[in-house]
Amino acid sequence: PHAPARPVIAGGAADEPAPEFAARAGRGGGAGEAPADSRADVVRAYAPYAIIIAVFVVCQIDQVKDWLNGATQTVGWPGLHITAASGKPSTLPTFTFNYFTTPGTQMLVAGLLTMIALRVGAGRALRAYGTTLVQLRWAIVTVMAVLALAFVMNASGQTVTLGTWMAGAGGAFAVLSPVLGWLGTAVTGSDTSSNSLFGALQITAANKADLSPVLMAATNSSGGVLGKMVSPQNLAIAAAAVGLDGREGDIFRRVVLWSLLFLAGMCVLSGLQSTDVLSWMVP
Template structure:
């Protein structure tokens, strides 16, 4: 048995923490300073974590490598299993051109560009985040806004800022699933707290978007639809994450937000020519004027309805128990690790949710989608393989980062850093979202940031007397605000709207919003750690 040590370097917590932080420093410097490709940075950081575990923490090499393999396995299943199948559903709608039908349907909801920004960037962007994540919502939303006549810079900024509130539950809940796994906290408890933080952002972001589109006039004219959209989104995200399923949180929120916009009379008031002239400075795509048969519109919306239906059925107690019956748990080979107190750690065993995981449920929805859209089995299978090829570097990045996180957690490196960080005391509640924000700003992924810093946050929370659930959730909730300034997302936005090389211009426009909303989240977490907002927690 390998027993974790907290102070393996010269018996000093400070020195041990500095050595333990080396793998994270390597990743952050390579990504943020040298702009190395993410998968190469992840593999290099993993190598550093293995060396620190073996040389400084004296963890046996076989156990170190076994821990890394378990992390990579978790990165493949269920994490990337969810992402691959979700993006596959989207690719099939593009292949059959039903995505274009959906885009035209959105364009006909309102001729007011401020409302269009809410529908496309906030609501539909959240739906794309729920299904795919990893930059897809920014790219697709920005392209759709440009087609509607938005200036490319404005379209990119709106898409980036809108991609905040849904991120923590993106890709069918992948970030919170990862957070629960690396921290050992129950998924329901982590998702519940995140679902009491990010909905508060959803109340603000729609107002920010109409300001970005049309300034003070946009806020004055369309604040009612913006508030209605934000409230509906927030309520649905809170309810789904706390009482239904974390995987359905963003889908429910996106549909509720869009439904609120349709229901509010102010959203259907035609925009004045002065507004359209000042806001729509680009060329509107003539394709938007095409009429689509009602049958094709229904088929365009069908994939999302199927996902909601299948996930809802999976939450019925009888069905849920039957699906959980296929879950397999077994001892992980060559791994026998105990915490500093001598208690075995949970990672000694590996749980494989064969059917009940979100990725398998999305796969079922994908098969049904192929049938509804009229795709042949051979064509649908080809799209699935093309999705895997498209995501090959993302798969390598996620598996290497999860392997790094597992090595750091199992060897004791994360615990050492956590104990050192706990010295911040009460200030830790304020700094916790900042750490998540920094992690996402550098890695471009809330999933990766949760894998890197989740266990650290929990250890620090326990040592400082704060709620582990609160700080773990704060890592994810703060992280969503770093998404808009991550080099990865900036590059995606620029490439989507033809602004290659102008990432710096976008950064200057979105950075103030990122920092301002981060401050709001820090204050929320501080309040939730005290009697001020403590009543909000479950």
């Protein structure tokens, strides 16, 4: 399955505070403190986020996307001969190397452009990349493992079986749908992983329960975003970014209530969107 990674990554850029602002917020603004940021400082602080958004927007232009797709290669995974429930060969063992359209490559390009915009030397940039890699090492392993599990579940029919069982909740499943996405992200630390793990399940349940597959897929991703603030991986990264290492528990206690309140609101909204009250909002 192909997860909607681009909205997840581009939207996630807004989750992290700029280091300059975070550091200044930690110092306070009393007398004798550092002077206010100049306009140039503010522009530099926002530059990385503006560059990320610009790169992703440009790469979504049809002509640019078609040109980038020219380097895509598709290969069959060796040793796998899977048959779908319909009796036809499954497409899951087909692996796609989309070198330039993958969000990871686009993030790398955005990082290189940020180096130029902020005049960061190659040595300093490599050290920053290395530090980030160390910080995210367990999150990377977790995402890889979850994506592998998602492929196994889809290929073995577990996703269809679970989706069919959950469809037994009928219309009430629309209210519970965001909770699945929230749990997926809270455990894995990644909305992309949550979408890969539960996306097909949500669509299967929606089809069986006569609900909108678009709505259920969207609520899975929306619920996942709300789970980011309580994910241990994201808490550790956020704490390290603002110099609060070891205080992840304090941060969790501050945000968990808000996460649950927003989740409850999302459940209500999803339920209403599945009825005639707000069904006009669903394409």
